[in-house]
Amino acid sequence: MHAYRSHTCAELNKSNVGETVRLSGWVHRVRDHGGLLFIDLRDHYGITQVMADPDSPVFSELEKVRSEWCIKIEGNVMARDESLVNPAIPTGEIEVFIRDLDVLGKAEELPLMVFGDQEYPEETRLKYRFLDLRREAMQENMKMRSDVVMSMRKRMWDLNFREYQTPIITASSPEGARDFLVPSRLHPGKFYALPQAPQQFKQLMMVAGYDKYFQIAPCFRDEDPRADRSPTDFYQLDLEMSFVEQQDVFDTIAPVLAGVFEEFGGGRKVDAPQDWPQISYRDAALWYGSDKPDLRxxxxxxxxxxxxxxxxxxxxxxxxxxxxxxxxxxxxxxxxxxxxxxxxxxxxxxxxxxxxxxxxxxxxxxxxxxxxxxxxxxxxxxxxxxxxxxxxxxxxxxxxxxxxxxxxxxxxxxxxxxxxxxxxxxDKDRFAFAWIVDFPIYEQDEESGKIDFEHNPFSMPQGGLDALNGDPLQVLGYQYDLACNGYELVSGAIRNHKPEVMLKAFEIAGYGEEEVKSRFGALYKAFQYGAPPHGGCAAGVDRIVMLLADQQNIREVVMFPMNQRAEDLMMNAPSDPTSDQLMELGLRVIPQD
Structure with missing residues (x-):
């Protein structure tokens, strides 16, 4: 028999009656019925009721056991009396009479209870996240997240996409949010950045001839937190394709997401992808007051x-x-x-x-x-x-x-x-999707009159170079979002892959040729060497799981999230660097008033 368990706490049933088994897990609940001790023993897979009476050789030791102690027991499987069968759990027809007990890990007084549905302050939950994650709802959320990612991967491979990894340490790139900068030890005074997205790398892969790419990609943005957004890092299903138009991207990603929502949506209605409406950005603002409308x-x-x-x-x-x-x-x-x-x-x-x-x-x-x-x-x-x-x-x-x-x-x-x-x-029993299209590329500051990018500067303008010779405020891009139930789930574009169009687009927004070459040198240079038309999108994994799990806050589906102040209360991050670390990096911290 294995040193710790012969079965998990979800496996035993009536067919195992009479067997000697070994189980390991956590004490979920202890019930003392006047000389009979019952313990709900929990592991990642389920719960098994184990029990002892004064005839058990470890009864006195068992009386000392408390909630969330980690224990190993050995005993005999017995059938429950018919009136005591619990149909709510797979092991509800049996119980295990304990013959031997080994305490693997004691638990101190608990700052939050794992058993039950009590509400605790967010600070407590995040500081003791390792306990919070033991709770049934959190276990289910995290299992769903893992299963959703697996499903996404399989669906993308089935569409002949291959998964490629892009760098985590790279150059700073203005993509709409603040970078997390990483100081370089080997190059004092210079900094890397954590990527806001694999945007430029995946475009460079298309130039390199890799045709279909996807990745479950970590992204890092120093942003203010919201209920549906992490303040530091998040994951997205990132994809890019060559020789495609906008509709090709829609026809690729829509069945993937529809399949995921059908698989994990708990029976809620999912409209067929061909029925997802395409609404212009301006119409969405007019009809719904939002570019991520809730069409329910x-x-x-x-x-x-x-x-x-x-x-x-x-x-x-x-x-x-x-x-x-x-x-x-x-x-x-x-x-x-x-x-x-x-x-x-x-x-x-x-x-x-x-x-x-x-x-x-x-x-x-x-x-x-x-x-x-x-x-x-x-x-x-x-x-x-x-x-x-x-x-x-x-x-x-x-x-x-x-x-x-x-x-x-x-x-x-x-x-x-x-x-x-x-x-x-x-209609609460539905996932309602809508493509938001025809985003304007430029906007004008009312006070200064300056023209700047309103949305993604790397999107191909509709009409190409000719469109950029007219009124900038009328120029639309091949840029699109996918909204579902009031949330933006996907954002993407057909990319501007022509150097002359790229230069003109940035010139209108006040960026000279040298600045474009300096800030986006790799892309600009690559576009000189036979760049194919390409486009793609990214779908937010955390937000998708949040919707599927019917949660209102993204922290409920992220294993180790930050709080509203972008602090990790469990690991005490961010923390002060040591003087040796600063010296090695050639940095000095200036105290803030």
Whole structure:
């Protein structure tokens, strides 16, 4: 028999009755039934009930055992009485009578309990992550994460992709976030960087003729944390392909992700990839107030400026006299009560707005009537035109925001989400995907008038070099994101592989030829030697698992995450370097005031 176990704590069943077995694991729970001791013994695979009475030679030792002690037992498998069978676990038909006990590791008083569903402060959970990870929910999350990665790998290999590894220590590259810099000992005063993504390397692989690449890639970005984003590092399914157009990338990655969500989504509906809509960036901002819309929510916002221009509602009428302003409506099916409208008005005030105009429709003495301050100010004809445009009726409402779209779109998007949630309009049993396409390449600073990149500077502009000779603000890129349930899961682009187009694109944003060659020298140089058209994308593994596990915070699906301050409370990182380390690197720390 093996030194520690003949079986795992999930293997034994009625067929093993009468056998002598050896099990090792953690004491999940101890129950003393007046002379009978029962222990739920837990390992990574499951739980087995073990027990002893005063006739057991180790009964007195067993009485000292406490929760989370690591023990080894040897004993005889017995059938449980039919009335005591536990159908909830695979080992529920048997129990093991303990003949021998060996304590492998005692546990001190626990800072958090593994048994049960108690809530603990995040600080405690992260400081004692090794205990937190023993909990059943965390074990299931981490197993799912591992299985998802395995599934992704298999699906990519089945599509004739090969996995190649790219460097972890590289040069600093401006890709939209702050780098983590690594000082060089051999080159004092110079720094490497941890890669924000394998972006340039995978493009160089395409130039090198490797056609199809993928990698489960670690990425490092010094970012402010959010519930759906790690502040330091994350993993992505990274891929690149040669001789492809945008639709080819969609047709490659969509079935992979759809398959993963069908496999691990717990039966929730996954729309077929051919049914995933392609929505322009501008339409997404207009209809949903976000470039990562939650399409489980059926609400679609509309422009209703014409109904308020020159109307009796002076606030909107005067606003529309200013250039670049508009009024948008958020339909609220079934939201037609003053109580709900007042609640949404309060939400708007919490977002820093004076309020949110509204109209709701109800049964009146002479049929349907519009109610609310806006209805009185703009009159019945305009109100009716708004109702018909939005397709609303009795019991429905509409909310209105105005100004320059960029100033209120985000608030409108959040209001749409709150309305959909509060009115029960969201289909919670579904994963709703949408491709967001036609991202603008440039934006203009309102104060300085300077043109700069709004999105990925390495995307191929639609129309190529000719498009760059017109109005920069009208130039769209072959850039795309995949949104699901309000989260961005995938980002990618068809790459700008032509040196002359690359130089012109950066010139518009104020980067001279020498600066481009200096900052992106490897790519620029490679493009001189027969670069193929290529494109790809990256899918966030952590975020995908978070959705599949039905979690609201990415730290629930990351094995050893940082806290909100980008600190590792368990390993005490970041930490102060020793004077010897600083001296060896030729560095000095300047105290901050």
């Amino acid at each position: 929510n059926p609400i679609k916002m509309q422009i209703v400026s014409e109904h308020f221009a020159g109307s009796g509602f002076a606030i909107f009428a005067k606003l529309l006299e200013q250039e670049g302003t508009e009024i948008r409506a958020i339909p609220a099916p079934t939201g037609g009560s003053r109580k709900f409208c007042d609640r949404m008005n309060k939400f708007a005030q919490g977002e820093g707005l004076p309020g949110m105009g509204y109209i709701f429709w109800r049964e009146g003495a002479d049929g349907m009537e519009a109610a609310g301050p806006l209805a009185k100010n703009i009159g019945p004809e305009r109100t009716e035109a708004i109702r018909q445009q939005l397709g609303l009726g009795v019991g429905d409402a509409a909310f209105f925001l105005g100004g320059k779209p960029k100033a209120f779109e985000a608030v409108a998007g959040r209001a749409r989400n709150v309305i959909g949630e509060e009115l029960g309009l969201i």
